[in-house]
Amino acid sequence: MDTTAVLNLLLHGNQLKRTPRTGWVQRGVVNAESVAAHSFGVVYAVLVTAPLVGVPINLEKALAMAALHDLPEALTTDIPTPAWGYLPPDIKTGIERGVMHEIVGEGAAETAVSAQLLAWWEELHAAQTAEALLVHDADKIDMFLQAMVYEQQTGNRQLAEFWTKPFTFHYPEIQALYEELKNRR
Numbered sequence: 001m002d003t004t005a006v007l008n009l010l011l012h013g014n015q016l017k018r019t020p021r022t023g024w025v026q027r028g029v030v031n032a033e034s035v036a037a038h039s040f041g042v043v044y045a046v047l048v049t050a051p052l053v054g055v056p057i058n059l060e061k062a063l064a065m066a067a068l069h070d071l072p073e074a075l076t077t078d079i080p081t082p083a084w085g086y087l088p089p090d091i092k093t094g095i096e097r098g099v100m101h102e103i104v105g106e107g108a109a110e111t112a113v114s115a116q117l118l119a120w121w122e123e124l125h126a127a128q129t130a131e132a133l134l135v136h137d138a139d140k141i142d143m144f145l146q147a148m149v150y151e152q153q154t155g156n157r158q159l160a161e162f163w164t165k166p167f168t169f170h171y172p173e174i175q176a177l178y179e180e181l182k183n184r185r
Helices: 003-018 022-026 035-049 059-068 091-105 112-126 130-154 157-163 172-184
Strands: none
Touching: 003 035, 003 091, 035 059, 035 130, 035 172, 059 112, 059 130, 091 112, 112 130, 130 157, 130 172
């Protein structure tokens, strides 16, 4: 075991605890959640919703993808969605792929662990499997949950924009959760 490589990998993940979600900060949320807090929300949403969707889900794979989904932000920080619109199309995945290789491959020389982490991350970004689609849905439902919580806790009306354009989820079961969330709001 290359303890240096493993510790470096763990430190990158730890950085997410100190990386704020900039979309919330831009909208005036004080003490906005970190990327790590959001990642936990996605992991938890996958854990809760996997048994509810109408297709078999490999929970290990889905939870791994959820845990990894924002790992590149340890180096890129959380670049808000509107900013990506000013960059060339499809650049986000390419940049994040390079960062994933840097983070996961750092000194590990493509070990079995790094190869598996990269494979899960690539599968998530291909968005072709049931697990990847579930993680994408979990990512969005966590965002909407957080928007509602911030609205209720702070009265922040800048978050109303999250609700103006209807969102369509891959799984009808998660779509139903979203509709109920909008009704509670």
